[in-house]
Amino acid sequence: MPAGPAPYPLWASREKQAAKYRKHYLEFGCISLVAYDHDSSMNIRTARRFDFQLKSGRRRVGYYDASTNSLTVLTVGERIIVTHFKPADGERYIRGLDASTY
Numbered sequence: 326m327p328a329g330p331a332p333y334p335l336w337a338s339r340e341k342q343a344a345k346y347r348k349h350y351l352e353f354g355c356i357s358l359v360a361y362d363h364d365s366s367m368n369i370r371t372a373r374r375f376d377f378q379l380k381s382g383r384r385r386v387g388y389y390d391a392s393t394n395s396l397t398v399l400t401v402g403e404r405i406i407v408t409h410f411k412p413a414d415g416e417r418y419i420r421g422l423d424a425s426t427y
Contacts, residue, residue: 334369334399336362336406345408352411365409368397377422389419389427 336342346361353361372390379385385407388397394415398407412418419427 334366334404334406342406345410349408349410361409364395365397365406368393368395368409369399369406372397373427375419375425375427377426378424380423387419387422387425387427389416391416 336345342362343358346358350356350358350361353364356364368390369388372388372395375387375389377385377387384401386399386401386403388399389395394411395409396412396419397409399405400407414421416427419425
C-alpha cells in the first residue's frame with residue numbers, strides 16, 4: 326500500500342467532479358465548486374488515511390477528518406478522487422465500511 330496520496334490526486338473528469346459537488350455542496354454550507362475542490366485536497370493532506378472495500382468488491386482509500394466530519398474517497402492508486410462528502414453517521418459510517426482499516 327502507498328504511504329500517502331499521489332502528488333496531486335485529481336477528479337476523473339470535470340463532469341464527475343461537478344456531479345459530486347451538486348450532490349454534496351449543501352453539506353459544506355453552500356460553498357463554491359472551487360472551495361469544494363480545495364476542501365477535498367486539504368482533507369487528503371491532513372485527514373486520517375484508511376482502506377476499505379465497496380460492496381462490489383473494489384478497494385478504495387479514504388481520508389476522514391473527524392473534527393470536520395469530511396470524507397474524501399480515492400481509487401487505490403490514490404490518483405483519482407471519487408467523492409468528497411460529510412457522512413450522516415460520521416465516524417460510525419467510516420468504521421462500518423466493509424473491511425475498514427480506520
